[in-house]
Amino acid sequence: MTEVMAPMDGKILHVKAKVGERVQEDQTVAVMEAMKMEIQIVAPVAGTVVEIRVEPGQAVDPDTIVAVIQ
Amino acid sequence: MLSRDEIDKRLRELEEKVIRGDLRAIAKQHGEGKLTARERVEKLLDPGSFVEEFMLAETQVTDFGMAEKRQPTDGVVTGHGTIDGRPVYVYAQDRTVLAGAVGSTHAQKISYIIDTARKVGVPLVGLLDSVGARIQEGLDVTRGNGMIFRSNTVASGVIPQISAIMGPCIGVASYSPALTDFILMVKGTSQMFITGPAVIKEVLGEEVTMEELGGWKVHAEQSGCSDLTAENDEACLLEIRRLLSYLPQNAQEAPPRIQSRDDPNRSLDDLESLVPDDMRKPYNVLEVIRRIVDDGEFVELKPRWARNMVIGFGRLDGQTVGCVANQPMFLAGSIDVDAADKASRFIRFCDAFNIPIITLVDVPGFYPGKRQEQMGIIRHGAKMLYAYAEATVPQITVYLRKGYGGAKQAMCTREMGADQVFVWPGVELAVMGGGGAVNVLYKREIESAPDPEAVRKQRMAEYTERFSGPFEALQKQFAHAVIRPAETRRRLIQALRILAGKREKPAPRKHGIMPV
Numbered sequence: 001m002t003e004v005m006a007p008m009d010g011k012i013l014h015v016k017a018k019v020g021e022r023v024q025e026d027q028t029v030a031v032m033e034a035m036k037m038e039i040q041i042v043a044p045v046a047g048t049v050v051e052i053r054v055e056p057g058q059a060v061d062p063d064t065i066v067a068v069i070q
Numbered sequence: 071m072l073s074r075d076e077i078d079k080r081l082r083e084l085e086e087k088v089i090r091g092d093l094r095a096i097a098k099q100h101g102e103g104k105l106t107a108r109e110r111v112e113k114l115l116d117p118g119s120f121v122e123e124f125m126l127a128e129t130q131v132t133d134f135g136m137a138e139k140r141q142p143t144d145g146v147v148t149g150h151g152t153i154d155g156r157p158v159y160v161y162a163q164d165r166t167v168l169a170g171a172v173g174s175t176h177a178q179k180i181s182y183i184i185d186t187a188r189k190v191g192v193p194l195v196g197l198l199d200s201v202g203a204r205i206q207e208g209l210d211v212t213r214g215n216g217m218i219f220r221s222n223t224v225a226s227g228v229i230p231q232i233s234a235i236m237g238p239c240i241g242v243a244s245y246s247p248a249l250t251d252f253i254l255m256v257k258g259t260s261q262m263f264i265t266g267p268a269v270i271k272e273v274l275g276e277e278v279t280m281e282e283l284g285g286w287k288v289h290a291e292q293s294g295c296s297d298l299t300a301e302n303d304e305a306c307l308l309e310i311r312r313l314l315s316y317l318p319q320n321a322q323e324a325p326p327r328i329q330s331r332d333d334p335n336r337s338l339d340d341l342e343s344l345v346p347d348d349m350r351k352p353y354n355v356l357e358v359i360r361r362i363v364d365d366g367e368f369v370e371l372k373p374r375w376a377r378n379m380v381i382g383f384g385r386l387d388g389q390t391v392g393c394v395a396n397q398p399m400f401l402a403g404s405i406d407v408d409a410a411d412k413a414s415r416f417i418r419f420c421d422a423f424n425i426p427i428i429t430l431v432d433v434p435g436f437y438p439g440k441r442q443e444q445m446g447i448i449r450h451g452a453k454m455l456y457a458y459a460e461a462t463v464p465q466i467t468v469y470l471r472k473g474y475g476g477a478k479q480a481m482c483t484r485e486m487g488a489d490q491v492f493v494w495p496g497v498e499l500a501v502m503g504g505g506g507a508v509n510v511l512y513k514r515e516i517e518s519a520p521d522p523e524a525v526r527k528q529r530m531a532e533y534t535e536r537f538s539g540p541f542e543a544l545q546k547q548f549a550h551a552v553i554r555p556a557e558t559r560r561r562l563i564q565a566l567r568i569l570a571g572k573r574e575k576p577a578p579r580k581h582g583i584m585p586v
Binding site for chain 2: 007008009033034035036037038039040062
């Protein structure tokens with residue numbers, strides 16, 4: 001189990017990955033906005049997305065778990 | 071008395087035995103996927119150029135059975151040779167002799183090599199692979215390590231010093247690489263830590279492997295200690311040669327200039343499309359750098375740590391330059407404590423070794439928040455200001471897109487010491503981002519308006535328009551000129567030519583007190 005964390009403080013714009021989807025390492029799981037920039041939140045490892053824990057508009061910080069990959 | 075023939079014979083036998091080595095220990099070393107110290111030195115240096123020194127030196131300590139165990143070299147191969155025809159001093163710890171443990175003679179040999187490299191003005195390369203201190207030697211080892219640290223420190227900024235971790239580097243011995251300019255690590259076979267698994271188990275009750283504690287990943291991604299990672303020994307040695315090709319022999323010399331076949335006037339036609347107009351869209355600044363430099367060749371240092379800041383060496387028309395750039399792909403390109411550390415140390419290296427600094431700016435600000443303040447963004451950010459302001463090498467700053475707030479100074483404005491400042495046409499330079507500025511400038515108007523949000527939006531649009539584009543920067547002599555993205559390479563090379571004669575002496579003082 002690997003937790004995908006938000007890289008910084010900001011707001012979720014879209015969630016790209018779906019539960020059950022296979023993702024590659026560095027594939028975008030969600031996009032957030034921070035410091036007026038769109039930031040890709042990427043999978044740190046390849047695997048299957050088992051959980052998505054955020055939704056668009058949600059505020060996140062570096063302790064926020066965005067998704068869980070197995 | 072021995073006859074001359076007998077002496078010759080004995081010497082030859084001794085030397086042959088040392089070179090041949092302990093076959094079982096060598097097989098063990100190979101079995102771990104590693105080369106021996108002697109093989110490493112041969113591969114690092116130009117063929118046949120190695121001259122060994124103090125081969126027959128042995129430890130003088132006899133306690134705890136050392137009298138019987140001692141061996142020639144004392145576990146470290148030292149000497150000089152050439153890389154691309156240029157002399158270097160090198161030491162390689164030898165795991166096949168006394169496990170490469172650091173004894174007093176071993177340490178003296180290393181310390182001597184560093185001191186000599188400094189005196190004669192040639193780079194130092196250390197290849198580290200050792201089980202750690204030879205405890206049989208007691209305080210003699212402590213003294214030996216101290217000598218090495220002092221030698222490294224005295225040589226700092228005089229000659230380039232490179233440390234390659236090619237096996238364990240344990241305990242206080244890790245501070246020698248830390249005092250040098252660049253650290254390379256080999257994947258899977260190198261570890262570096264101050265307190266080992268046994269001590270951690272005893273003190274903290276935690277089980278941890280050497281790799282978890284100080285493997286390449288830890289230092290490349292978390293601690294920021296490692297500059298470059300290599301897949302294996304051969305790749306590591308080649309990487310050292312490549313790194314040295316950018317560097318001068320010492321601080322009195324200019325870096326080597328190579329004959330570049332890349333057109334200095336080469337137009338960078340796709341640069342404009344690479345950097346999106348939409349300020350919210352990130353892009354990979356490494357791609358921008360690779361297009362600008364000769365033949366797309368760029369040695370990125372610390373590529374997996376503080377990724378919001380890119381540092382490394384490239385060439386422009388054959389001349390070495392150091393690049394510092396914000397990376398919008400990570401943390402929006404903002405400056406946090408690690409990014410500031412990463413950049414400032416690199417800037418100081420470039421300045422010490424006469425390497426012009428190119429700064430590419432697209433920065434939204436310092437990374438805000440309680441965590442960064444607590445971690446000391448004031449203290450760390452100050453290093454960048456200090457490093458740039460202190461530097462006397464040619465410094466050129468290019469604004470690719472945005473520069474907000476005080477982070478501009480941290481990326482080398484004219485006042486901070488930039489000799490030439492260029493802006494791309496699409497820049498947005500402001501004291502602060504639109505939102506914050508409007509809330510201050512039009513506070514009363516917004517608050518008293520029947521529809522505050524509408525007023526805020528309108529004022530924000532006006533503010534953004536006012537500061538979009540290069541106009542204010544040009545009117546106020548913030549930048550020397552606006553340049554088209556496509557002509558960035560040509561204009562940088564032109565600027566480097568006019569700045570080549572820059573000679574500035576720092577004010578006389580013992581040394582400044584750099585914030586650390």
